Amino acid sequence: MSISDLQKFHWEPQPRAAALVRELVEEFLRLCPSAAELSARMKHDTGTRFIDWVDHIQVQRSPELRKRLTDVGFTRKAMPGAPDCYVHEGAIFPMIVLDADDVLRVAIKVDSVVDFLFAWHITDDRPIEGEPLSQLRRAMVWEGVKGEKDAELWVVERHGYRGFLAEPLDPDVAVRVLKHRESFKRRTRDWDDDEVGYDHTRHLVEAAVEDLGADLACSIFFEGERAYWQSRNRAAQVQKARQDRLGLGWANHDHHTYRSSRHCFHRLIRIFEALGFHLRERFYAGAEAGWGAQVLEQPEAGITIFADVDMSPEELTGDFAHVPLPERKELGTVGLWCGLHGESMLEAGMHHLECQFDHHALKDQLAGAGVGTMAPFTTFPFLTQAFTEGERWPVAEKRLKRLVERGNITAAQAHWFRMQGGAIGSHLENLERNDGYKGFNQQGVSDIIARTDARKHGAGASKPAHAHVPEAEETRLVGA
Numbered sequence: 001m002s003i004s005d006l007q008k009f010h011w012e013p014q015p016r017a018a019a020l021v022r023e024l025v026e027e028f029l030r031l032c033p034s035a036a037e038l039s040a041r042m043k044h045d046t047g048t049r050f051i052d053w054v055d056h057i058q059v060q061r062s063p064e065l066r067k068r069l070t071d072v073g074f075t076r077k078a079m080p081g082a083p084d085c086y087v088h089e090g091a092i093f094p095m096i097v098l099d100a101d102d103v104l105r106v107a108i109k110v111d112s113v114v115d116f117l118f119a120w121h122i123t124d125d126r127p128i129e130g131e132p133l134s135q136l137r138r139a140m141v142w143e144g145v146k147g148e149k150d151a152e153l154w155v156v157e158r159h160g161y162r163g164f165l166a167e168p169l170d171p172d173v174a175v176r177v178l179k180h181r182e183s184f185k186r187r188t189r190d191w192d193d194d195e196v197g198y199d200h201t202r203h204l205v206e207a208a209v210e211d212l213g214a215d216l217a218c219s220i221f222f223e224g225e226r227a228y229w230q231s232r233n234r235a236a237q238v239q240k241a242r243q244d245r246l247g248l249g250w251a252n253h254d255h256h257t258y259r260s261s262r263h264c265f266h267r268l269i270r271i272f273e274a275l276g277f278h279l280r281e282r283f284y285a286g287a288e289a290g291w292g293a294q295v296l297e298q299p300e301a302g303i304t305i306f307a308d309v310d311m312s313p314e315e316l317t318g319d320f321a322h323v324p325l326p327e328r329k330e331l332g333t334v335g336l337w338c339g340l341h342g343e344s345m346l347e348a349g350m351h352h353l354e355c356q357f358d359h360h361a362l363k364d365q366l367a368g369a370g371v372g373t374m375a376p377f378t379t380f381p382f383l384t385q386a387f388t389e390g391e392r393w394p395v396a397e398k399r400l401k402r403l404v405e406r407g408n409i410t411a412a413q414a415h416w417f418r419m420q421g422g423a424i425g426s427h428l429e430n431l432e433r434n435d436g437y438k439g440f441n442q443q444g445v446s447d448i449i450a451r452t453d454a455r456k457h458g459a460g461a462s463k464p465a466h467a468h469v470p471e472a473e474e475t476r477l478v479g480a
Contacts, residue, residue, distance in 0.1 A: 009281035011439030013382040014091040017072040018435040019095050022061060025051050026110040028106045031151035034142035038153070038246070046242045047362030048355075052433075054094040054188075055156045057084075058105035063096035069096060074127045081164030093317055105143075107154035111249025113137045114156045119247030128131030130166035133174040135159045135216055138166065140186040155247075160215030160301040170373065172210070178219065180208040184224035190347045197346045205274050214276035215300040219273060222303055226250055229350040232435060235352065235388040235428040241366075245386075254354045254431050255304040259334045262325035265309045267373070268345055269321045271297050272305060279441070280304075284316045290332035294321050295440070306440070308351070322373070333406045336454055339403050340395050340423045351377030352387065354429035359384040362430050378441040384432040385441065423454040425436035 014409045015039045029036045029050070039050035059065065061084060081469040110116045113128055115326070122141055130137035137157040144151030183204050191197030208217035230236040243249060260268045269279075273447075277296040292311040297304045310332035311320060331339060341348040371388055378385040388414040400414040408461060417423055 009439075011090065013437045014073055014093075015261075015435045017088055017091060017093060020068060020072055021054075021436075021480070022051065022098075024057050024096075024104070025054060025106065026059070026150055028104050028153075030162070031104060031144040031148050031168050032106075032153055033145060035151075035153040039164050041246060042248075043358060043361055046239075046247060046248070047245070047357050047365045048248075051430075052252055052356040053108040053110075053248065055107045055109040055158070056095040056097055058099050058103070060099040060102045061100065062186065066098065086105045090437065090438065092433060092438050093436050095162075100217050101153060103150040104336075105152045105154060106158045107138065108199070109251040110155050110247060111158055111251050112247070113139050113155050113157045115244070115249065116140070116247030119245065121347075124425060130157075131169040131174075133163035133177045134165050134166065134169040134287075135219075152388070158302065160213070160219040162300055162302075176211045180212060180217065181223065182221045184221050185227060187224075189228075189349075190342070194261070194264055194343055194346060195267070197343070198264060198271070201345060202267070202271050202274065205271055206418075209274055213299070214274070217276040218277075218301040218303060222256065222301070225256065225350060226353060229353055229426060232349055232393065233391045233426045233428060234347045235366065235391070237426060238366065238369050238371055239362075241354075249370070250353070250355065250356070252355045253303075254356050254429075254433070255306050256353055257306040257308065257351045257429075258394070259308045259337050259348070259351050260343055260345070261327075261335055261338045262310055264343055265307070265320070265326045266324050268324055268343075269294065269296075271345065271480035272307070273427075275304065276300065277303075279321060281425065282316065282321075283440070284311070284313050291334045292320065293318055306472075308334045319340060325373055329407060336403075336408065337423075337425075339408055340399055340417070340454060341393055342399075348425065350426065352427040354431045356384070357430050357432055358385070359430055359432035366430075380441065382434045382437040383439075383441060384430075386430045387427040388430065389427075391426045392420070392422050393425035394422040406431075408453065417454075 001130045005096055015431075029039055035050075042048045042053070043216065069086045074088050076086070076095075076409060077087045079083055079095070082095075082097045086096040086098070087093075116122075116126075117126065117139060120140075120141065126139055126141060127454070128137055128139045135158065138154055140152050142153040142156050186444075187201060187204055189197070191200070203223065205217065208221070211217075230240055240250065243252070258268060271411050275298060277298045280295040281298050282292065282294050290310055290312075292315070294307045295304065298305060309320070309325065311325065337351070344350055357378070364374060374387045374389060375386055376386040377467065394415050400417060401408075403409045404411055404414050
């Protein structure tokens with residue numbers, strides 16, 4: 001792989017496109033007071049911004065608007081049920097649907113249309129389009145001010161489908177959805193042999209893909225992944241409850257982060273590709289961190305993955321996503337985390353879920369709920385990122401013993417993990433994106449990975465065997 005290949009995915013802020021989207025949303029909120037109230041509640045109650053929840057905007061077509069859209073980077077891409085649809089492939093923006101109807105419609109994304117209607121006491125006089133368990137459900141919930149230009153707020157629930165047709169659901173498909181949703185949520189995660197665990201998970205995924213297609217299977221797979229991660233992270237539980245009170249769920253997710261050992265990384269990627277993911281940019285975080293990452297995206301399901309693995313700079317230009325990486329005695333931060341907690345695809349679950357927020361609002365609100373936030377590791381005008389303080393997980397004695405026997409940690413460090421009640425396992429990530437920026441901060445991620453290395457969480461911790469740890473970092477107490 002050449003340097004040009006590594007630079008293929010180069011994302012830039014899109015301020016002109018963002019200004020156009022913001023103009024349409026602000027006009028809509030002016031016309032629909034109930035939606036403006038929801039926007040205020042989102043900011044005050046959940047630390048989120050209305051514009052980040054917008055799935056699509058439907059607006060009356062005109063030659064002027066069509067030209068404005070193309071001038072700022074939107075391209076026409078016909079969708080089922082919306083032949084005059086515009087998308088921006090180089091940024092994160094809602095779809096813009098041009099229509100002959102003189103009604104400004106904004107649809108926000110939610111995990112469940114029913115949950116939103118229930119949270120806002122909207123009764124069955126508002127019908128839901130789309131049958132339960134179908135890939136698209138939506139409902140119109142509020143209208144604008146009488147006498148003004150027409151405006152409607154809709155809520156939309158998607159499961160691996162970007163179109164606009166709420167088609168009848170085959171009852172047999174509905175049963176298969178329930179079957180595979182259960183199999184994903186209940187799958188065995190703790191295995192003595194990780195390779196057997198990966199094979200078992202891949203078998204479940206391939207069965208779901210055969211029955212449902214990759215896009216729907218992907219959507220319900222990650223429902224189970226978020227639920228498992230949330231069950232092990234208090235910050236996630238606090239924030240999910242706040243968002244559920246408004247009927248929103250986790251529909252503001254930005255990306256899901258997985259960690260893998262070197263010898264299992266190609267198995268992790270194989271599962272994701274079976275679910276319809278394609279490879280995007282890759283990272284090398286630097287010698288001080290000793291890890292790399294592969295970004296993957298499933299556009300139909302609207303899911304992005306950051307997959308981390310220990311690696312050398314030489315391996316970055318190879319096909320490390322598919323060619324097995326040889327095991328090595330020396331563990332980096334990611335390998336040690338997997339050694340302590342297990343594979344993200346298996347016992348450990350995700351390292352973190354990153355969602356889109358108003359950064360400062362969320363930080364202040366979580367502090368009021370007793371959840372601290374670490375210092376931001378990205379502070380660009382178009383991207384702000386910070387972890388909540390880490391969730392400490394107990395470490396199984398068999399894992400500590402194995403790490404000591406292999407020389408990955410010292411006996412003293414194993415004792416420290418026991419005394420501390422474990423090691424940092426997971427976070428919720430507070431992310432604010434502006435101007436549609438779609439990328440990540442490579443150097444910032446390197447910094448946070450270095451600061452969350454489990455070997456550096458104890459005062460007086462000795463340097464682990466076969467590990468390159470900066471001397472100045474050895475005694476830092478981070479997130480303890």
